[in-house]
Amino acid sequence: MDTDTALPRKLEVVQVDASRWLIPRQGAMRVDGLIFADQRMMSDLRGDEAIRQVANVACLPGIVGRSIGMPDIHWGYGFAIGGVAAFDPEAGGVISPGGVGYDINCGVRLLRSDLRESEVRPQLKRLMDQVMRDVPAGVGSHHTRLRLSDGELEAVLMRGAAWAVDRHMGVAEDLDHIESGGCLPGAVPGDVSARARQRGRDQLGTVGSGNHFIEVGFVGEVFDERAASALGLRVGTVTVLIHSGSRGLGHQVCTDFLDLMLDAASRYGIDLPDRQLACAPLTSPEGERYLGAMAAAANFAFANRQVMAHLTREAFARVLGRSWEELGMGLVYDVAHNNAKWEVHSVGGMDRRLCVHRKGATRAFPPGHPELPDVFRDVGQPVLIPGDMGRYSYVLVGTEAAYTETFGSTCHGAGRLMSRTKAKKSVQRAGRDLRREFGERGIEVRAASFATVAEEIPEAYKDVAEVVDVVDRAGIGRKVAKLLPLGVLKG
């Protein structure tokens, strides 16, 4: 099916309120689309493919509710980045690897500490050097000490973060502070190809490249004292944000299954508005196989962030001369923003078991949700929203409104405004010395490649404060705290 014939050339978009824009069902759309954005963000999206991509997803079989775009939405491939869609297996609903993305279960975790910013600043250069030595970053980054045997890799794919905790990389309490306990059920390592294993085998515990990072920062502002206290966050205390995913292993799983899904879509008579939306019914053998392989890759991502957190805690302990437990470096939470998960949601007044795709969107369960550990039962699930490298990041909590309106989802980051090429060229043209610029702002940057830093300049992104304000105003997330950067390790 060609996009131009499936949907009108000019899509109708209707403003609902200051934060919501409806794409009414039109052409081959099975449900409405809904984008959360303010007026200016929506103007920026006009020349972008993202709006059409939200409409494309609304054409897929078995979609329920609405095809949703978050305020950090931008042009992706297949799904827009910042897209949420839920599918009902009993209504022919589908699973799409393109709706999860190449970096399966990419996500963010936040460590807290009792350290004051003023204690760390004098040690910051040493600390960032140590983090850079201990946590491999950059393209092709790998561990020489942590190359996994076949049996160990199998255990990682089955058990996720718990595998690392069993090997003394973290403590059991960490697992309560990870989405899904750090392990997606139903993993089938046998469906992870030899090539995927080869790509990921020595990449566990590595940052990777692109927009992935480890950021040492501190709590700059608290908006909700009660929630911040429940999360262990106090103004002026040091934090660590870690952003990475399933590395080459997840990338290859996506690649492998896209081909399988293209064939399957044709066999099951599914019209695809974009081949990157290749999919199969959730109940089909192909759909079930992808879900098993995806869960295995997701567990690799959970384990990856657990190992990196361990290495970072150890780096702090080495430089500051106290154990990480003495430094109070507990795990606040670990959220994923690229996956597809089985969840129960109310649709038309009925509870239905749905497969919720979040591609560049974060799960944001409300207070009282049974999946939340006791410590967050009253405040809601922590949601971690990194900004660009240099400005600030946010901690939010999930809300009831998110649960009812967006399948318990909210935004995931700042969202790109400028292509990587344009960002890099603008740095080169202006002859900017980024290391010095960040240094003058008191931010220690370490990078495997400064070409990556040039592509990730703050101007390349939306201001995450504006993104977060939209979700806060719309009620699909509630602001708790703002984090300011001290040092960043980039790939």
Added chain:
Amino acid sequence: MDDAHVQQPDRAPGEVWSPPEGVQELEHTADVGIEVRAPDLSALFHRAALGLLQVLGGEVEPAGPLDSERTIEVSLDAGGTDLLLSRWLREILFLRETEALAYRRAEFSRLTSDGLDARVVVRPAKGNPEREIKGVTYHGLAVEEDEGEWRARIIFDL
């Protein structure tokens, strides 16, 4: 294609690397794409492979010494030239990212819309690329022939 067609490197050893002929980087908000133009299909596949190396950046001049070259047999099947090009680029990416082998040139003994058989000449890559390509997407993928010129568009997920 009936006759074997050898794609030679675009430059002699020792020359300064420049962007491969017929390859232009495409703007994409989140990712990077390339548009490739060539007089025939084998040249299109060759230039697209060089374009992928260009997107990876870093040590795009891959050369270990000439005598470190080796040849790898690649056979692929696909239902269409565009899907075939995508699968071809995934092979080149896998070789570079995982095996640290940089594409130099290829000799195609079969190159049709259904599949290809190629002897791919590679050399050990120097250092790591600057960028990581997570995948070669199907989004906006196109291969067309118009008045004797082949054109392709490919978007990579970075």
